[in-house]
Amino acid sequence: MAANESVTEPQRLTPKGRATRDRIVATAAQLMYDRGVAGTSLGDVQKAAGVGPSQVYYYFGDKEALIRAVIAHRIHALLATLGGLDSMEGLRAWRDFIVDTYRQQNCEGGCPVGSLVGELAERFPECRADLAGGFDQWEAAIRKGLQAMWGRGDLRRKANPDRLATALLAAVEGGIMLAQVRRDPAPLETALDEVLDRIEDLRPRRATARQ
Amino acid sequence: MAANESVTEPQRLTPKGRATRDRIVATAAQLMYDRGVAGTSLGDVQKAAGVGPSQVYYYFGDKEALIRAVIAHRIHALLATLGGLDSMEGLRAWRDFIVDTYRQQNCEGGCPVGSLVGELAERFPECRADLAGGFDQWEAAIRKGLQAMWGRGDLRRKANPDRLATALLAAVEGGIMLAQVRRDPAPLETALDEVLDRIEDLRPRRATARQ
Structure with a gap:
């Protein structure tokens, strides 16, 4: 910032x-x-x-x-909502927070950051760079959580925290866009849950079996 | 239309x-x-x-x-590009088409449909409904391909074509948004590949082993 x-x-x-x-x-x-x-x-x-x-x-x-x-x-307000993304429980709680937020606003208005991209990215290069910087910080926070899980052995060696973080952020943005046009949080829930289920599937069999 | x-x-x-x-x-x-x-x-x-x-x-x-x-x-132009989404090869080819298209335009401009959402959805209710209708048709085309795979036994019984179609469409939109602000197709590739890998993982073990 x-x-x-x-x-x-x-x-x-x-x-x-x-x-x-x-x-x-x-x-x-x-x-x-x-x-x-x-x-x-x-x-x-x-x-x-x-x-x-x-x-x-x-x-x-x-x-x-x-x-x-x-x-x-x-971006500052959005980053302040992030934290505790270093466990499946934390990731599911973050998912619930996003979905609840959009449900409470009747799926109106879109992502505070993402909804600016279409209107600004091509006409204001500095705004585009600012938005990219915001997404970078957001993705870094998700990645940090996934890396911590990976480092602790809560994800298998083959899991790639960098790629999963990108996929989760894309699911947030694409899911919110679909929820906004449909006035229905269901596509946001589905988009997030499919990536979260993929992360869950990448846990060691021991950790999965423990549930 | x-x-x-x-x-x-x-x-x-x-x-x-x-x-x-x-x-x-x-x-x-x-x-x-x-x-x-x-x-x-x-x-x-x-x-x-x-x-x-x-x-x-x-x-x-x-x-x-x-x-x-x-x-x-x-929407008409976009739907005309869809087809052959009923096999892993077809889905991967569609993924390559989307990524190549954005690479060729230097990741400028965003999705022809999705980039309108932020600017129009809240101020023009009929435009919002039109955009929702376009996404519905797009998702239906993806779902139809996945359902055909499921029907033929190319996806396990537990795979849910409806949910996977939503996740793929969200990955396209979120991935394009990130590619647009970063002027880099990598996040689009990653977002799509993570969902496609999830679909690949949901193939019967026989089909996976055949590769």
Whole structure:
């Protein structure tokens, strides 16, 4: 996130300035989630955040800088939900958390990070790089958990934590996209469970039999 | 497709009218792929298609109707690439086709159908339903192939073609999204191969041993 912050926040801010900036970013993140990036103007953000007309420009300069701050904000929030991915129980709990989150929002809105790709990746190269960086961190957290399982012998030697982490992240994104268009969490559950079952099948026979 | 066509094409067209309409749709599909939907105005489409100012309105009435015609056009093109998904060889060939297609376009642009979800699903309910219908047809084609394998005994009784089809489609969409943001086909290859390897593992031991 640090690389983004330096772009969108060139000056050191007072605590009050930081709070104002954070409020603008959180407001923009919500508006862009509800209306899309193209459907959200800097004027919309300014009004909804309750700040003066010049303040959005003061903190961000232009819309792309604000979009990049929103991407950083969403990635930060998403990474904060990750943890304990180093056991089958932890992976299944994470799966339940994702599915429950989408069910609670009626499968509306898509992934906070992934839903930006289609709209931004080709028109804003720096946003594309920011999104790629976010996915890299997300995948690294999953991989770290799987590597820990592998290191402890909870996965067979032939299991490849790197590849399984990529497959799990793709299942999250593809599953959420299908859940969003269908307004049904079932494809997300299925996509995740099929990869998780593959991971389960790669446990040593001893560990599998223990269940 | 028929449901969409009836919305965007209320009148019977002459062959010339049909050709003009098709040219407008194909032009709009390309512009929207390159610039996004919000970045493509009806005026842009009119100029690029080389038609008169009133013709886009004559055939489509408004931008949403044109977007829906673009969705139908893209789904039609995508479904035409499917076939022979009823064997491991056919599934691997389809995987190679998808990966080669994205490699040739330098992983730019995303899935012609999936890349529209983030921008359209929440703001245009009818577009969301059209996209869901496209994914349903796509998944049905994959499922049909897997069911044929299952019916012939090329998959074990415990294999579930419905679930595997959902997982494969999610792997395509999630894998393409990751390939797009990273400008690297590797995550798409990995996501597809992990699900295909799972399907391979679900073949009868006899079939696996034969390889």
